[in-house]
Amino acid sequence: MSKFYVFFAPGFEEIEAVAPIDILRRAGAEVEIVSISDVRLVAGAHGIAVQTDTIISEVKVTDQDWMILPGGMPGATNLVNCPALACALKAHADNGGQIAAICASPAVVLAQLGLLKGVNATCYPGFEDGLMASGANYVETGVVIDGNITTASGPGYATDFGLAIVEQAFGEEVADQVASGMLLK
Numbered sequence: 001m002s003k004f005y006v007f008f009a010p011g012f013e014e015i016e017a018v019a020p021i022d023i024l025r026r027a028g029a030e031v032e033i034v035s036i037s038d039v040r041l042v043a044g045a046h047g048i049a050v051q052t053d054t055i056i057s058e059v060k061v062t063d064q065d066w067m068i069l070p071g072g073m074p075g076a077t078n079l080v081n082c083p084a085l086a087c088a089l090k091a092h093a094d095n096g097g098q099i100a101a102i103c104a105s106p107a108v109v110l111a112q113l114g115l116l117k118g119v120n121a122t123c124y125p126g127f128e129d130g131l132m133a134s135g136a137n138y139v140e141t142g143v144v145i146d147g148n149i150t151t152a153s154g155p156g157y158a159t160d161f162g163l164a165i166v167e168q169a170f171g172e173e174v175a176d177q178v179a180s181g182m183l184l185k
Contacts, residue, residue, distance in 0.1 A: 001030065002029075002030075002098075002169060003061075003065045003066070004024050004029050004065070004066045005065060006032070006033050006069075007067065007079060007085055009078035009082065010037075010078055011074040012070045012071075012072045013045050013075060014045065014072075015155045016102045016155055017044070017050070017070035020161055023159065023162030023163060023165075023166055023178055024166060027170050029170070032054055032059070033050065033053045033054075034053070034054055035052040035054070035055045035056065036056050036079060038055050040055060044072065044075070045072040056084050056085060059088075061088055061097070063095045065097065065098070066098040066099070066100060066169065067089060067092050068100045068165070069102070069109055071102045071103020071108075071154070072103060072104065073108075075104075076105045077108055079108075080108055080109045089109070089110070089115065093148070093149075098150070098168070100150040100161065100165050101149075101150075101151055102152040102157070102161050103123065103124045103152070103153070103154045103155065104123065105123075107127035108130065110151070111131050111134035112134070116135065116136035117134060117135035119136050120137045121136045121138065121139065122142070122143070122151050122152065123151065124154045125153070143160050145164060145168065150164055152164070159182070163175050163179055
C-alpha cells in the first residue's frame with residue numbers, strides 16, 4: 001500500500017498542509033508528515049507550529065508512494081532549496097511516482113525542478129509565469145490532474161486537493177464517502 005509523505009518547510013501554508021492530511025487519514029491512508037530539516041517542529045506562514053512525524057533524512061520514498069507539497073511563502077522557496085527533497089522529487093518523477101503540489105509549490109518547486117514540461121498545471125495567481133517559463137501549460141482552475149502530477153491553486157482548494165488525491169489513490173467511492181462525512185457533498 002502506498003504511503004503519503006507531506007513535506008513541511010518553515011513558512012508552509014497551514015490549511016494547504018493540514019486539510020489534505022486530515023482528508024487522507026479519514027480515507028484510511030498512511031500519512032507521514034516530514035520536516036525537510038533535522039528539526040521536527042515546523043512553524044507555518046501564520047505562526048502555527050506543527051510537530052512532524054519524521055525528518056527527511058529518515059524517509060525512503062518508493063515508486064508507489066505519494067510526495068505532497070503544501071504551498072505558502074517562504075515555505076515553497078524553502079522546499080525547493082532543500083537538496084534532499086529536490087533530488088527525491090526528481091527521482092520520483094523520473095520513475096512515474098505520484099506528486100501533488102498546491103499554491104506556490106507547483107511554480108516555485110515543481111517548475112523550477114523541471115518537472116512540469118508539457119504538463120497541465122495550476123498554481124496560486126501571480127505565479128503563472130513561473131509555470132509557463134518551465135514549459136507547463138497553465139490552466140486557470142482549482143485542481144488539475146495530469147498523469148502523475150496533481151496541482152491546486154491555493155488555500156480555498158485545499159479540501160478539493162485532498163479529495164483529488166484520495167480519489168486517485170482509493171477511488172471515487174471512497175472520496176465521496178469522505179466528502180460526505182465532512183458535509184462537503
